[in-house]
Amino acid sequence: MYALKSVAGALGAGLIGFYLGIGGLGAVRALAGYDAWDTEMSITFGYVFGVIGWVMGAGMWGAWGREWFGLRTYDRKAPGWQRYFVFNTDHKVIGIQYLVTFIVVFLLGGLMAMLMRAELTHSGHQLFSNAQYNSIMGLHGIMMIAVAVAALVGGIGNYAVPLLIGAEDMAFPRLNALTYWLIPPVALTLLCTPLLGGIETGWTAYPPLSVLTNNAQILFDVAIITFGLTSILGGLNFVVTIIFMRAPGMTWGKLPIFVWAMFATAWIALLYTQGFAVSLLMVLLDRVAGMSWFDAANGGDPLLDQHVFWFYSHPAVYVMVLPGFGIALEMISHFSRKPLFAYRYAVGALLGILGLSGVVWAHHMFTSGMPNYLHGPFLVATELISIPTGLIFLCALGTIWMGRLWLTTPMLFALAVIFNFACGGVTGIFLADVPTDIHLQDSYFVVAHFHYTIMGGEIFALFGAIYYYFPKMTGRQYNERLGKIHFWWMFIGFNVTFFIMHWPGIQGMNRRIADFMSDLNTANLIVSLAGFFLGASFLVFVFNMVWSWIFGPAAERNPWRARTLDWQTDSPPPLENFPVPPVVRGHPYDYGVPGSVHALFPGRGAEEPPRPPSTFPGAAPAPAGGGGGGGGGG
Amino acid sequence: MKANVIAAVVFWAALTLVGEAFALSDLFPAVGSDQAKDFDHIFRFLLFLGIPVFTVAVSVIIFSLLQFRARGPEEDGPAMRGTGLPPRIWLAVTGCLAVGVMIYPGLTGLSKLQSTGSGFGWGDTDAEIVIKATGQRWFWSFEYVGQDVTVIGNGREVVLPVDASIKFEVNSIDVIHSLWVPAFRMKIDAIPGRTTFMTVKTIELGTFADQQSFRIQCAELCGLDHSAMESPVRVVTRAEYDDWLASQKSK
Ligand SMILES: [Cu+2]
Ligand SMILES: [Cu+2]
Numbered sequence: 001m002y003a004l005k006s007v008a009g010a011l012g013a014g015l016i017g018f019y020l021g022i023g024g025l026g027a028v029r030a031l032a033g034y035d036a037w038d039t040e041m042s043i044t045f046g047y048v049f050g051v052i053g054w055v056m057g058a059g060m061w062g063a064w065g066r067e068w069f070g071l072r073t074y075d076r077k078a079p080g081w082q083r084y085f086v087f088n089t090d091h092k093v094i095g096i097q098y099l100v101t102f103i104v105v106f107l108l109g110g111l112m113a114m115l116m117r118a119e120l121t122h123s124g125h126q127l128f129s130n131a132q133y134n135s136i137m138g139l140h141g142i143m144m145i146a147v148a149v150a151a152l153v154g155g156i157g158n159y160a161v162p163l164l165i166g167a168e169d170m171a172f173p174r175l176n177a178l179t180y181w182l183i184p185p186v187a188l189t190l191l192c193t194p195l196l197g198g199i200e201t202g203w204t205a206y207p208p209l210s211v212l213t214n215n216a217q218i219l220f221d222v223a224i225i226t227f228g229l230t231s232i233l234g235g236l237n238f239v240v241t242i243i244f245m246r247a248p249g250m251t252w253g254k255l256p257i258f259v260w261a262m263f264a265t266a267w268i269a270l271l272y273t274q275g276f277a278v279s280l281l282m283v284l285l286d287r288v289a290g291m292s293w294f295d296a297a298n299g300g301d302p303l304l305d306q307h308v309f310w311f312y313s314h315p316a317v318y319v320m321v322l323p324g325f326g327i328a329l330e331m332i333s334h335f336s337r338k339p340l341f342a343y344r345y346a347v348g349a350l351l352g353i354l355g356l357s358g359v360v361w362a363h364h365m366f367t368s369g370m371p372n373y374l375h376g377p378f379l380v381a382t383e384l385i386s387i388p389t390g391l392i393f394l395c396a397l398g399t400i401w402m403g404r405l406w407l408t409t410p411m412l413f414a415l416a417v418i419f420n421f422a423c424g425g426v427t428g429i430f431l432a433d434v435p436t437d438i439h440l441q442d443s444y445f446v447v448a449h450f451h452y453t454i455m456g457g458e459i460f461a462l463f464g465a466i467y468y469y470f471p472k473m474t475g476r477q478y479n480e481r482l483g484k485i486h487f488w489w490m491f492i493g494f495n496v497t498f499f500i501m502h503w504p505g506i507q508g509m510n511r512r513i514a515d516f517m518s519d520l521n522t523a524n525l526i527v528s529l530a531g532f533f534l535g536a537s538f539l540v541f542v543f544n545m546v547w548s549w550i551f552g553p554a555a556e557r558n559p560w561r562a563r564t565l566d567w568q569t570d571s572p573p574p575l576e577n578f579p580v581p582p583v584v585r586g587h588p589y590d591y592g593v594p595g596s597v598h599a600l601f602p603g604r605g606a607e608e609p610p611r612p613p614s615t616f617p618g619a620a621p622a623p624a625g626g627g628g629g630g631g632g633g634g
Numbered sequence: 635m636k637a638n639v640i641a642a643v644v645f646w647a648a649l650t651l652v653g654e655a656f657a658l659s660d661l662f663p664a665v666g667s668d669q670a671k672d673f674d675h676i677f678r679f680l681l682f683l684g685i686p687v688f689t690v691a692v693s694v695i696i697f698s699l700l701q702f703r704a705r706g707p708e709e710d711g712p713a714m715r716g717t718g719l720p721p722r723i724w725l726a727v728t729g730c731l732a733v734g735v736m737i738y739p740g741l742t743g744l745s746k747l748q749s750t751g752s753g754f755g756w757g758d759t760d761a762e763i764v765i766k767a768t769g770q771r772w773f774w775s776f777e778y779v780g781q782d783v784t785v786i787g788n789g790r791e792v793v794l795p796v797d798a799s800i801k802f803e804v805n806s807i808d809v810i811h812s813l814w815v816p817a818f819r820m821k822i823d824a825i826p827g828r829t830t831f832m833t834v835k836t837i838e839l840g841t842f843a844d845q846q847s848f849r850i851q852c853a854e855l856c857g858l859d860h861s862a863m864e865s866p867v868r869v870v871t872r873a874e875y876d877d878w879l880a881s882q883k884s885k
Contacts, residue, residue: 130858202855208826209809209857296827302810303825337707342716345725367812367853369804369823369830373751375744383736390728394721397694402635403711404704415695422691426684429735435676435743438669438756439819442812442853506677507663508816508846510853513861517846561707592710 002078003085010058014185017053021045040218040288047189047222055181059087064174087181089173090575094180095159096473099466101180102151105143105187106459107538112140114535117528123518133514135198135216142190142203142220146227148320148454153269154180154234156465157262157323159473161238163566163573164256166247166582166599171240179230179237186230189223202512204313205279207294207305211286221284228277231319235269238262247565247599249584254598256564256588257333257340257395260347261326264354268315268322272358275312279305306368310361318357320454321421322350324461325392328417331468332399333589334562335411340589341398345391352388360385366434367441375434382432389425393418408560409483413464416491420456424449427502442512445505451498463490463541470548471555475572478548486540493534501527563598564588638701646686646693653685663847666817666869668835669757672746673819676739683735755822757833761801763794767850769804769811769824772859774850779803783882785865792850793868794836795875801833812854815867816847823854842866 025045026036056065059076066073076086083093084100115136119126128136158176162169170176193199197214210217242263246255255263282293282305292298294305333340340346362370362378396418405411427449430436440446463486470478504520504527505511516524558567565588569578582599590596662674702711749758764779775786785792794800804813806824813832814821817840822832840848843866852863870878 130861134855134858134860200857204855206810206855209855212809213857296825301827303828336702336711337704337709338711339713339715341714342721345716345721367821367823369754369825369828371751372748372753372755375748376741379740379744380736383732383740386732387725387729390732391721391725393691394724395716397691398714398716398720400698400702401694402638402714403698403702404707404709405698405702406704406707407699415699418691419695422688426688429684430677430680433676433680433735433740433743435739435747436673436680438747438821439673439816441821442814503661506661508814508849508851510814510851510861512855515861517849519846590713592713 001082002076003082006057006059006076006078006086010054010181010184013057014050014054018046018050020053021047021049024049039215043215043218044222044284044288047185047219051182051185051226054185055087055178058181060174060178060181063087063089063177087177089169089177091158091162091170091173091176092473092573092577094176095155095157097180098150098158098183099155101183101187102147102155103542106147106151107542108191109140109143109147110535110538112136112143114532116140117531119514120516120524121528122525123516123521125515128514130514131198131200134200134202134512135194137512138199138202138220139190139193142199142224143187144454145203145316146186146190148458149231149269149316150183150227150234152323152327152458152462152465153238153262153265153319154183154230156327156462156469157234157238157265159469160327160465160566161241161259161262162245163472163569163577164259164564165242165245165250166565166578166584167241167245168576168578168581170237171245172237175233176237179234182226182230186223186227189219189226193219204309205283206302206309207283207286208296208302210283211294218284218287221280221287225277225280225284228273228280231269231273232277235266235271235273238266239270242266247582247584249599251584253344254584254587256330257343257346257350258323258326258330260350261322261329264350265319265322265326267354268357269319272312272315275308275310276316277312279309279312282308303365303368303370306365307362307370310364311358314361314364315357317453318353320458322353324417324458325421326350327465327468328414328461329392329395329399330564331410331414331464332396332418333591334560334564335406335408335414336400336403337406337591338399338403338589339587339591339593340395341401342391342395343587343589346395349388349391349395352391353385356381356385356388363432363437366437379432379434383429386425386429386432393422408467409478409480409487410464410468410560412484412487412491413460413467416487417457417461417464420452420460420494423499424452424456427452440505442510443505444509444511445502447511448498448501448505451501456494456498460490460494463487466545468560469566470545471559472566472571472573474549474552475555475570476548476552477555477559478552479544482540482544486537486544489537489540490534493530493537496530497527497534500530563591565599568599568601638697641701642693642697645697646689649689649693650686653689654682657681657685664817664838664840664845666815666836666838666840666848666867667819668837669747670817670819671837672743676743679739680735683731687731753831754828755804755831755833756820757801757831758799759801759831759833761799761833763798763800765792765800765802767802767804767813767824769806769808769813769852769856769863771808771857772852772863774811774813774852774863774865776865778879781879781883783879785882788862788865791842791866791868793870793875793878795872796836796839796869798872799833799835801831804830804832809856810854811852811856811863813850814853815850817845817849817867821853836869839869839871841868 030036193216196216200213285291292300294300360382363382580601766777804824811824848867850865
């Protein structure tokens with residue numbers, strides 16, 4: 001059992017590392033005349049060595065570490081489902097590892113949301129004390145942020161980018177495996193925070209509160225610094241992969257839009273994630289090493305943290321949303337069977353957002369008491385970002401206009417992304433304009449707004465992408481009827497919950513509270529009930545995925561008749577992705593263009609077009625090389 | 635194509651009308667200050683502007699769902715690449731909207747709110763009544779400057795006169811808090827080591843008992859009892875205010 005060996009090895013080596021870290025530190029402290037145990041310092045050291053032990057035990061030692069000492073490396077060649085439990089360097093396996101892990105985290109985070117809404121059904125206290133509520137809320141926040149940052153990028157990005165650009169794998173496969181294997185310790189550490197009193201600071205962890213609060217903060221800090229590390233390494237990997245691993249002929253002008261989105265995203269992750277890590281590192285140093293970055297009484301400045309923190313955390317919004325735009329546009333083009341409208345403008349928009357994302361952070365701080373002269377420039381920069389964002393809408397709406405809309409589950413999710421983000425974009429204007437933001441800042445209006453953009457924009461795209469790639473990933477087809485039930489259930493639940501949620505915000509309900517004013521009872525009860533309805537929709541999703549993965553009918557290689565490279569290989573693809581390396585000729589989205597070919601597989605015959613387009617009847621040969629897609633549905 | 639465009643525009647106009655009617659509904663809590671009047675006005679203005687934008691997306695999506703539906707991937711649509719004029723027009727329109735909103739109500743509203751470039755807060759730097767508000771986990775204390783009156787603790791009423799400009803000088807002695815009065819539509823963070831301020835002009839009488847938006851509450855997560863960190867506000871006539879001050883002093 002390779003899987004058992006790998007997981008047990010990771011746990012065992014992780015625990016040994018943990019105790020070695022604590023013991024080693026204790027020995028040094030004891031020698032220096034201090035107590036051997038210092039809660040926060042000991043946990044920090046134990047964690048660092050524990051994580052090193054964990055990744056080494058998971059298989060990094062055999063696949064990578066031995067090399068450092070001149071030894072021969074080896075891979076654990078695990079068969080079947082077991083390959084998902086070892087240090088596997090195949091980007092397709094890593095993508096699925098990411099997806100499954102983060103769906104679990106998403107469901108746990110969703111459970112936290114249900115508990116929060118249960119407490120907020122009525123003013124006064126229902127189920128939880130303030131401490132419990134804060135802890136649940138902090139966990140919900142940081143877990144969902146982690147899902148939003150990593151599920152689409154790490155899951156769909158890892159799976160699809162090499163396929164879309166015709167590459168065999170990512171540029172740095174072992175680094176890729178490392179970024180995944182750092183995730184489980186992060187998740188476990190976060191789940192341990194209630195043992196030390198729970199996260200009291202929300203996911204933003206502003207000092208001085210995060211310096212003064214309980215010991216759970218130390219777990220939060222080390223876990224999120226590790227998480228930032230995976231984000232940076234992943235960003236680096238994507239940038240290098242997209243620059244250097246494209247198939248011959250895959251010029252920048254022919255790059256699928258999702259790859260462009262991932263390119264912009266990866267740069268943001270690579271350039272800005274340090275900000276979050278640094279802000280938490282400074283909190284950690286204040287706590288563990290007694291420094292005073294944020295202690296005003298000792299010359300520190302509490303606002304310093306917010307600048308550093310939002311310097312990352314605003315761009316992080318685009319780490320979440322840009323791949324969502326990318327995959328939604330991708331699906332919209334394939335399912336409208338039209339070229340992507342204004343492709344060049346969409347690329348320009350993605351790069352424009354990348355450029356602007358670094359100069360708007362202080363719009364989160366309009367009421368923070370920063371100097372007055374900063375408000376104007378950040379207001380202007382923030383409003384400017386709506387121009388490139390608007391181009392994404394042009395691209396989506398222009399593509400569906402006059403199209404041949406095939407309303408599969410992934411297409412419905414892609415359209416919902418545009419719908420939801422339109423709402424989230426409009427409410428964003430109220431928050432970008434200082435005169436309205438003064439009242440709305442830190443209210444439920446903000447909560448509703450960012451759920452519209454992040455959940456409505458990105459998480460809907462994530463679910464769409466999961467349905468879209470399910471046949472490719474598993475070789476089986478999901479149940480379309482259940483997929484559509486899930487979509488409408490989630491769409492309605494989501495919109496009722498979060499649209500109504502704007503109202504208590506305008507009325508003055510502040511966020512992150514266990515209790516609220518009694519005049520908002522009705523609105524909150526409706527939001528809670530709609531929230532439970534939304535939460536239940538994911539049961540349909542989980543059932544559909546599990547059942548279809550085991551019992552679903554075999555999928556064709558190209559069930560969507562899409563033109564991009566990912567669909568021109570078997571479902572699931574072989575280890576090397578393409579038995580014959582592709583040579584790219586034409587644009588990926590040239591639907592309705594007679595005779596256009598995206599890619600050729602020399603020696604295997606033309607793969608495009610796989611079936612005759614109506615405008616060009618009977619002109620194309622059936623695709624060669626197996627798969628169930630021969631001849632198409634026409 | 636032309637018939638589709640006309641139908642879609644009609645659909646958009648109808649949706650927009652419904653949306654704008656919704657924007658007229660009563661959305662706001664009680665108005666207690668001049669700044670609240672401005673806020674409500676600007677909010678509604680942005681809503682009027684935002685709804686047609688939102689309905690562009692909604693109407694194109696719904697119209698396409700109804701009109702351009704296909705059963706499967708049998709047929710390709712027209713090869714419209716979206717080059718030339720359409721994206722440029724779009725860019726010009728969205729650009730004008732963004733710059734317009736940036737100037738009004740953005741920068742113009744901002745200049746009305748800020749009286750100093752280097753200070754840390756909203757409104758005029760001097761006012762008739764100055765109150766030092768200090769945040770502390772998890773209650774506020776309010777010192778009426780020059781009056782020898784201090785209101786400390788949650789649930790204790792903060793009394794303010796109507797038709798007066800009132801400056802809150804905000805501070806914190808432990809973590810970051812934020813002073814928010816929903817009826818005044820104003821908030822500013824309380825930061826250790828820095829004095830921030832907000833000046834409001836009260837224009838209506840009001841009490842917490844009648845309208846819950848007359849309250850001071852903490853709007854920045856400050857730990858355990860953050861949700862309980864609030865004080866009721868009562869805006870009274872000048873005579874009642876003087877009586878109240880006198881009664882507080884005698885205590
Ligand atoms: Cu932001
Ligand atoms: Cu507070």
